[in-house]
Amino acid sequence: MSNYHIKHLEEYYQVYRKSVRNPESFWEEIAEEHFMWRKKWDNVLSWDFSKPEVKWFEGAKLNITENCIDRHLYTRGDKTAIIFEPNSPDEEALHITYRELHDRVCRFANVLKENGVGKGDRVCIYLPMIPELAVSVLACARIGAIHSVVFAGFSATALATRINDSDCKMVITSDGSYRGAKTIDLKGIVDEALQECPGVNNVLVAKRINSDINMQKGRDQWLQPLLDEAYHDCVPEIMDAEDPLFILYTSGSTGKPKGMVHTTAGYMVYTAYTFKNVFQYREQDVYWCTADIGWITGHSYIVYGPLCNGATTVMFEGVPSYPDFGRFWDIVEKHKVNQFYTAPTAIRALAKEGVEHLEKHDLSSLKVLGTVGEPINEEAWHWYDDNVGKKKSPIVDTWWQTETGGIMITPIAFCTPTKPTYATLPFIGIQPALMDEQGAEIKGNQVDGRLCIKFPWPSMARTIWGNHQRYKDTYFSAYDGKYFTGDGALRDEVGYYRITGRVDDVIIVSGHNLGTAPIEDAINEHPAVSESAIVGFPHDIKGNALYGYVTLKETGESRDPDNLRKEINQIITEQIGPIAKLDKIQFTNGLPKTRSGKIMRRILRKIASNETENLGDTSTLLNPECVQEIMDNVL
């Protein structure tokens, strides 16, 4: 069916027009022909962005794991579903077939059930990139439990906040994890977190590093013996289209992390359809996305999208620099990877190491390259194109968000002519709009503005767990009747989009979204700190790095500044995780504020980025004198 697999630009325009003119019949056709339903929908779409409320395929009944696993058993039972590539190249890779995956998921699902987990319960998964992570996600979906995966680089405090926010009753973790030459005591982090989580009375522990860990009686159980005993088949729970599938937390510019809620049917249809088209996946291909399943990219494009298409998807446990910077290319060669999807920050880190590692490996299997997570700069784009793709593999620069569930603006490989730094065209069914600051849509080309989406798409998040008002305020209040992305973008003369970056107080560091407020809150807990402000500044590899302006209390002023810097980063590591550490910390006597007392981050951002020629009018500030002082002492 051509609508399902678009192959040239003309066809893209044709299908796009159809999807926009008549979204309901378009998505109905896709859903009907390519998925397995226990009951079809009564209504394709109902929506009202003013509430906001969006429902796709209402009335339909299904289980997403039947679509990801069971229906492939007849035709692809012996095909590899997941290739697990361990942290160390000396450990053998594991090829898990669809049949084996079925067996593993069913056993795990039965273990969950035997431990009292049922439909609608929340389960927190805090695991490294080992097969148990993908399997536990699918096992939850099998029985209708809502998974909440927390990236295993988050601290105990961050983990506890997420567990409590969604009242998870169980945590799935491992004794520890490998990360390059290091090991990480994951179970220790879980133990610490659970001191703050009275609702968790069950912890399943996978064995990975064979470390000697504390197992709390009555709460903690080793996973493997339970799996060995469990029955190998499990009848899937039949879910409603709009039943929640998972919660995934993302940072907001203020307040607690937001638990974005994704539901079942629309998410399935959209992630599967985008996967197939954007990467032009073919039956025999091996696809590798280097993200962690702890992020949305891993949910949608390591697990659900690929498996729904019966694809072979690689899961890599390690890091690009271990045992050396050739590891990615080693894996591409070893598994003959055809589609390779990574982040600009990884590309920049690898580019810095030169091309010698690439030259040692045969990369001829590569057909399509992808990037995601932040804007890709021109230099990194060309390096990727020249050295990895050898100018013959299209680069799909995919723009999307945790909230959007799937890829939104992107080239379609071999179909959309690419342009460095441009995410190019809206995907099928996506209706972007650029808005001006007064709230009017900017029509025409060669314009820039704030990026909104005008019409619902199947995989959009439906709410923020426990806080629908915040969902409305954050995404549907800035522009009437539109979903506001928080990003700025420009549209060039042919209608291609280029994402220019966040327009709110979220900073993207190495592809990870970090809200300024939670970091500032952590810093302000230091007894010597009076107040602080965080801004981003350009960084060669990370894209952005964090710059902190910190005003000390009188008691702090006599302290050694370097020690204070270490302590501040220590607090951030404990409360959020090492990814949020500051690269630079400048101590200040005061922070520039408006007359209403709001910190003027715009000015601080310019100073940190060395763009002080054009600071704008500072005379209306409450304390204009501090600007000069800050400029004089900039790091």
Ligand code: WTA
């Ligand atoms: C940014 C990741 C430019 C953007 C899937 C967005 C990008 C945020 C791109 C979401 C891209 C993601 N070009 N910017 N190709 N992809 N972003 O929720 O600012 O981790 O709003 O989802 O990353 O990050 P999130």
